[in-house]
Amino acid sequence: MSDIQIEIRQKLYPAVGQAASHAAIQDFKLTLHAGEFVCLVGPSGCGKTTLLNIVAALDQDYDGEIRVARQQAQPKIGYIFQNPRLLPWRTVRQNIELVLQGRDAGETVDFLLETMQLTRFQHVYPERLSLGMSRRVAIIRAFAIDPELLLMDEPFVSLDPPTARQVRELLLELWRKRPHTVLFVTHDLREAIALADRLIFLSPSPMSIVGDIRVPIPRDLRRDENEIEAFRRQLLDGAPHIKQLL
Numbered sequence: 001m002s003d004i005q006i007e008i009r010q011k012l013y014p015a016v017g018q019a020a021s022h023a024a025i026q027d028f029k030l031t032l033h034a035g036e037f038v039c040l041v042g043p044s045g046c047g048k049t050t051l052l053n054i055v056a057a058l059d060q061d062y063d064g065e066i067r068v069a070r071q072q073a074q075p076k077i078g079y080i081f082q083n084p085r086l087l088p089w090r091t092v093r094q095n096i097e098l099v100l101q102g103r104d105a106g107e108t109v110d111f112l113l114e115t116m117q118l119t120r121f122q123h124v125y126p127e128r129l130s131l132g133m134s135r136r137v138a139i140i141r142a143f144a145i146d147p148e149l150l151l152m153d154e155p156f157v158s159l160d161p162p163t164a165r166q167v168r169e170l171l172l173e174l175w176r177k178r179p180h181t182v183l184f185v186t187h188d189l190r191e192a193i194a195l196a197d198r199l200i201f202l203s204p205s206p207m208s209i210v211g212d213i214r215v216p217i218p219r220d221l222r223r224d225e226n227e228i229e230a231f232r233r234q235l236l237d238g239a240p241h242i243k244q245l246l
């Protein structure tokens, strides 16, 4: 695994109708270290999805570069959206196998299903799954391609808190076994502290980085909500410019 460098000098949305052109991202530079779990935290509309779409090469209309350190190549990306986007006419296992494009990876799929506690549901169609289970399938599908970088755009939004917590813990268990580099977007600072090695705070449009903070709490202590809340308060009390954003 290698570091991944993201540099976006500018992302401009052109004028449409009455709306003037505007810079969504300006002077954004971030290095993701190999195997690091990084959370992006910023207000609604600040440009987080725009950034992920650029990193995933879904949007190529910008001034900048995304590259794996020391290479010119675009990293291999797994992208987990808010909506799990499963094909309804394929079973759980078939949805996962689809991204493998015929590659024989039966053991990998078995391992991923087991870690995400979905082995029993592998032959079920998506309509029979709860939202939390569908999100777990989407996570498996992204890990299955063995990406250099995993992008997650608020993947636990609209889950009830106990389900979000369960899926988060399963994700962390999988990530510990397969430590890919992760860029995870959330509005929720508690969720970010529970997950991340590093928190990147973002300003509203044009989006730029206003804070880059390492989470010092050992991972096994992060099951304790009090630890997370204490760090959240300490962080916000020491950084009024970040508190103002959230």
Ligand SMILES: Nc1ncnc2c1ncn2[C@@H]1O[C@H](COP(=O)(O)OP(=O)(O)OP(=O)(O)O)[C@@H](O)[C@H]1O
Binding pocket: 013, 014, 024, 042, 043, 044, 045, 046, 047, 048, 049, 050, 051, 205
């Ligand atoms: N296709 C587009 N054309 C013009 N402006 C756009 C387009 N897509 C997004 N924007 C604008 O760019 C800015 C950033 O939008 P973006 O969706 O990336 O923010 P976000 O941080 O992901 O928002 P949220 O947290 O609400 O999902 C917003 O002002 C938005 O209105």
